[in-house]
Every structure is written in structure tokens, then in C-alpha cells.
Amino acid sequence: MFVCCGAALYLLHQLLLPVAWLWRRPDGSVIDSAVTWRPGVVAESAGGGRRMISALVAFEGAALILSGIAAFMLTRAPASAAAFDPLLRPLCGTIAGAG
């Protein structure tokens, strides 16, 4: 069950990561360091990224809350958890290689 929650969180993380990159460099005034690069010169980061991290943290927070609620409910109500077991076991096996 916890493996499933972890897998869900991982999936959401993977889901959100590419989306979060969208805001990696939100300030249009910042020059793309790739363009100013010259041979022999190590490219410096163009900065930015705060909004990306905030977005990632916010979305993963939401994912964590959902996963937490799932875990809490399933541990508090073992009968319900048992009902979901046959459904979740193959999924867990596929994702994490464990039942």
C-alpha cells in the first residue's frame, strides 16, 4: 500500500517536473546563457528558477496530501484496504516490482 502511495507520488513528480521546467527562467530580460557562450568559456547559469521550484513544491505538496489521505484512510480502515488489495497488487508489481 505504501509502495503504491510512493509510486503515485513518484508518478506525479515525473508528471510535474517537465511542466515545472516551463517556468524555469521566467524573466524575459535574462539572456539565455547558451547564446552568449564562446569556445573555451564556461557558460554561467542564466539564473531564475525560483518560480519553478515553488511550482514543483506546490504541486508535489498537493500530490503528497492526496497520497497521505489515501494512506491514512486505508490504514484506519483495514477492511476497505483489503477490498482494494487485489486491485492494487498487480499495479504495484508492475510499477515497483513488489506486491
Next chain:
Amino acid sequence: MASSASSLSGLVSPLLRAADDGATVCKGPVTRARQRRTLVIYLGLCLIGAVPLLLEAPAGWQAAGVGLWLPGGGFLATGGWAMLLFPLALALFVLALLAWFWAGMVVAPVGIWLGAAALAGALAGPSIWPAGPPLAAAATIGIALAFRRRTVRLRREGRAKAVVRRAFLPASLAEVEARVSVPAPEHRELTADDLTAVRYLLDRALQPVPEWGGFTMLDQYQPAALRYQINHLGMALAIVQGVYVPAFRGYMGLAQRNMIEKYLLRKVWDYWVHESCWGHLNFTDWDPAKRDNIMLTGWYGLHVGAYMLHSGDRRYLEPGSLTFRLNRRMAWAHSFSTLIDSVRWNYDREPFGHYPCEPNWIYPICNAYGMASLTIEDALCGSDKVRRYLPDWLAKLDSEFTDESGSIIGLRSQLTGLPVRFPISEGGYALMANIFAPDRARALWAVARREIAPAVQQDAQGRPRLMLPAGIDFGNYRRGNTGAYGGVLIGAREFGDDALAEAAQNALDAECGLSIEGGVRRYLSGSNRANIFAVMGKIVRTGDFGRTFSQGPAPEMLRGPVLEEASYPQVLVARAVSDGASLDLVLHPGAGDGLQAIGLAQLAPGRRYRVSGAAETEIVADAEGRAPLTVPLCGRTAIHVAPTA
């Protein structure tokens, strides 16, 4: 209009050829079947979801069932504080759709939808909230109606746009035909200004293969990915090679091979490992040149083929010459031929006639690269693939991927048949089509140029300037028009629209942070990818793009004397052509005037040559057909090497 329509037959979408009855809905048979299947599956889900309600099953099952109607809808049935999860689940579902589009993550929307239904079931108390199911049904119907209304509006607007297009198309097409019929000048030479632009490419391509200086590093899924930067850079170098310096090997060949080999580094293509897992549910075979992934096979095939076509180097036809190595244990040995085999195999099996990039998403623009890769294989290997595949490919483009306005649909879901808007103009398709379907390309450009024309205005100095509304640079997802102006510039040059090209070039120079420093031209407000477009636009002239990727050099060009060795950036090569016996070079200094040593090859062994423009006036080729030369570089320096009588 009837005669105009018949003259357009086969050139453009059927919608732009004849008067529309106003009721045409643009769905080919495959699209219709996929959309019908999607609807049947959804209605089946709704019915299954309703069964627990009808049978008055335990509350958990009822809530989970309602969750099948709409993502998160089950939380409404659960009632209480769990209802707050409804908007959260809907928002997550929208994000999941974005991930589906962004990275082919098919499991994301399915997982969120079914997961939310299961969670709603688990959260349900002894009974459901009675108002929940009607509310969920109302929300479902409301969302469906909103989408329906939007679709009807877009269709109406599309038909109106088609009427306008039908009116201007014949005259615009006649103008395009007149412009492209002007032959390109025989003497082709890069100017000193052009060379500053080409140096932007060479600086990046000549660094060691594992280094990434000058490349934008963001995500590896969508347009900013390294693979597109590498492919465009390689294609731009192929244009320089094919058009201006066909008789120059040296660092021009090395730069192109570096780009081909850089592509094989894991970080460029291992996105396919992730996409295979979450898109195809394939956890074992991540061969990047097998099923789908035309964004790799089509693009890379074109890139590699162009190098071989114009250099005469055939090394990438050898089995295993393009090996994608994931780790010590796993690698997939490919060559140019197996890339093309993958394109053909996918075309043969895909009912849409076009096949996906990411799992499930079919982009016609990437399929244009796929068809272009078959074209270059025909030119390289004497095969006949375009004649076999193109007619059906174009027919499916018209029937399955064209909207009511006659525009090509940006992308379509292979699984559901649903279309998605994606910002690619007729101009982008025109450029690619000029490789394998020039008539179609001209018609597409005839539409594009007329629709761009209103954006050409006069600047404060009275010069024409393209003025597009603020857009996104898809090379780094930031605000900026460098890529858009560069794209228009390439298209305008390719189709001989010099006035539009001048307006686009003026816009680039005025708005995009032009910098020429250290002999390198760049636009500071653009991404790497956008800068590569700008370079391509600067060097392309009428028909260059289409010819580069469909026709190889004359045999004597590959057979005759070549410039084999030159130092970069000290020696910049603006022209290098051979007629099979003699060699014409135009060189510029890249690091100050002075004497520079260069090396010639493919001379007739032991033969004596007369030289003008170099320190030597006569040279004798060694037993391998090589000879060194010393060149006093001072501005534009022309050198002619010809066998003595």
C-alpha cells in the same frame, strides 16, 4: 473560380480547391473511427459508473462509480470535506493531460482519473451525499457542452477563413510561381557578414563531442530539447556545405560528424526510455529507432543523410555506426539505413498514414521530416521510396490532418483521434514540403505569405519591418520573436520572397538584440534554436533548403580537388567548388590577416597544378593526391588551383 479551383488540384487541401457547402466536418475515416471508439468507451464507463447507483450498492462503490463520469467527480458523491478534493483532482487531471501531451505520459490522465475514483470510494462514509451524483452529472454535461460550443465556433471560423483563402490563393500562388522560377545564381559565396553567422554554428559544432557549451539545457521532451538544437544545427551546416563549400572537407566535415555523434550521447535520446515506460508500458525494450519516435528517426535520418549526401562520406551506412548506448549492458546498434527502415515500418503499419512522435501523439510536421528522410535516402542510395509512400501520405494529410480552414492540424491523438492546436504555420510546412512536394510547398507558402503580409510595416527609418505580436521562443519557452522571425526569414528566402525576407531580417536586427562580437553574430534575446534559425535564414536563397535535402552535388564535385585542411577560426571558407579538375576557393581571415597553411586533397597524384592567390604559384600533388599551400590571408582572398596544360 472553377478554373482556379481546377488549377489548384493536388496542390492544396480539397477544402481550398472548391466552394464548401458550409457543412464539411474535417474528419477522415480513421479519425472518425477513433473518435467513435473513444466516445463508446467513455459512454461505457459512464454506464458502469451508474450501475452501483442503480443497484444501491455500498456507498464506496457508488462514489467510485460517479468518479468514472468525470475526473474527481466521485468526491462530490462522497460529500463533506472530501468535496474540496474535486477541484484539486480536476486541476491534477488538467496537469496530467499536459504531461500526456508534453512527454507522452499516457498513464498520467488514466492514473489520475481512476485513482481519484478509487480514492473517492475509499473516503465514502456509510452513505453518499444525495446531491453528489446529479452535481457530477451536471458538471460533466456542462464541460461537454463547453467543448462542443468551442468546437462549433472553431469550425465556423475555419470555414470563414477558408473562404478568404480561396479568394486570394490563385493570385498569390501565381506570384510565388513567378518568384521561384528565377534560377539561383551559379556563383555562390558567403559574404563576410554571412561568415559571422556561420561561426555561431561552427563554434558549437567544433567543441569536443561530450561538451555542451552554447546549447540550451531545459527539458528533453518538447521543442527546447537538445535533439532539435542538434538536428537544426546539423541541417544548417549541411546547407552551408551543399550550397557554398561542397569542395571543403576539413573542419566543415568534422563539425557535422560531431553533431551526428553528439546526438548519440545518452542525455539526448534517453527521454525515450521514460516515454516507452509511461507511454507504451514497455519496461524492457527502449530501442529509440523502432516503434513511434519519428521526432528521432525522421529528424535524425534527415540530418545524417544530408551530411553523407553532400560530403560523399558514407560511414553512417555501416551497421552499428549509429549506436545508442544506454549503459554497459544495453545498446541499440543502428545506422542510417535502420533509421529509415523504422520510418518505413511505422508508415506501413499506421492507419493514419502518419505516426507518432511521443507515444500516442501524431505531429504532421515531424512526419514531414520523416518523408524528407525518405527523400534524402532516395537521393543517397538511388531508392524509390518517396514515389511509393508520398501519395498515400499526402492523401492522409488532407483527409485526417486538415481542419475546416484548410490548415494542417498541429497534432492528433493516435488513441482517441482528438486534435490539439499547435502553433505551426503554413510557412513551416511549406519549407519542409519543398523537399519532397515542391508544388504543394508553393501553395502552402502562397497561403502563409498573404497571411503574414499585414504584419509588415514601416519602421521609424522607413524600412519594411515584420512586426509580430509578442510570442514565445520555443527554444527556451521564454518571451521572444527571434524564432518566429527566423522562421519567416527562412521561408521567405526559400520561396524568393525577398521583400518579406528583408522585413524579417530587419525585425531580427532591430528587436532581437543583435550582437556581433569576436567575429560571431548572434541575437541575445533568442534561444540557441532560434539563433540557428536566424543563421539558416541568412544563408538560404531561393530553393536552397529544398535542394540541399533532395539533391546531391554533381559527381565531379565529389571527385575533384578539395580543401582538406584549414584551421578554425583562422581560416574561414566562403566558397569551395570544384569542376572535377580544378578548385576555386574564397577564404577570409577569422583571426587577423597573415599567412595561413592549408592542405588540398583529391588532386591527381604526381600532377602539377597552377595556383593563383597563394604564396606558391605552382604545386605538385604527392602520391596520395595531397599538397600543402600557404595563403596570405587579407580580407577576401580568392584562390584558384588548376592542372597545368
